């Protein structure tokens with residue numbers, strides 16, 4: 001009989017500071033994910049809440065102190081090849097208000113990027129998806145609201161990423177690095193099996209091209225009406 005070992009979960013935070021038509025990302029200078037752009041965050045420490053950990057990490061990494069912290073959901077990262085490895089449970093937030101000015105720290109170099117929208121701030125470059133964790137392109141556009149929305153319940157993303165890693169090119173060092181590439185991987189969206197009142201399926205994976213087109217058209221119309 002197959003035995004099942006419950007996996008340890010490691011709690012992480014991830015914050016995306018937002019301005020008008022722009023998002024602040026950090027270029028990671030060291031540690032896990034170095035050489036990539038990402039939101040700001042890290043491990044939740046014993047004795048602190050997830051929100052406290054998120055605020056602390058943002059201050060340590062970007063030099064700003066969040067005054068608001070909308071919560072958007074959880075990304076679970078499960079390394080399929082190693083059943084003994086912990087599941088990364090990443091709690092994702094945005095922030096629209098803070099004290100201080102973003103500054104370079106030992107860990108991160110913050111930079112603004114343009115968020116595609118009617119009010120896009122095009123004085124900044126587009127989001128560098130090619131230099132981010134590969135699956136970011138699946139969920140960050142949803143979080144930022146420029147692609148199509150999260151399923152029923154609006155803001156909450158629930159996604160499990162089952163991934164196996166392989167060596168990939170670390171853009172910072174130019175070397176092959178075990179944490180920089182993903183091999184076989186698939187994303188499982190968690191949501192409702194039912195469609196919402198507008199007919200949109202609760203799970204993103206059930207969206208057809210027609211549904212996506214309809215959603216984009218409705219959004220365009222709504223932004224003209226606004």
Ligand SMILES: CNc1ncnc2c1ncn2[C@@H]1O[C@H](COP(=O)(O)OP(=O)(O)OP(=O)(O)O)[C@@H](O)[C@H]1O
Pocket residue numbers: 012013014031032033038039040041042043044057077088090133
């Ligand atoms: C693979 N797919 C992923 N996609 C998006 N984001 C990912 C991620 N995997 C990890 N992350 C984030 O990367 C940071 C690591 O943090 P990390 O530097 O290890 O933590 P912390 O600062 O506590 O470490 P040290 O103090 O250096 O030990 C942390 O924000 C975490 O949410």
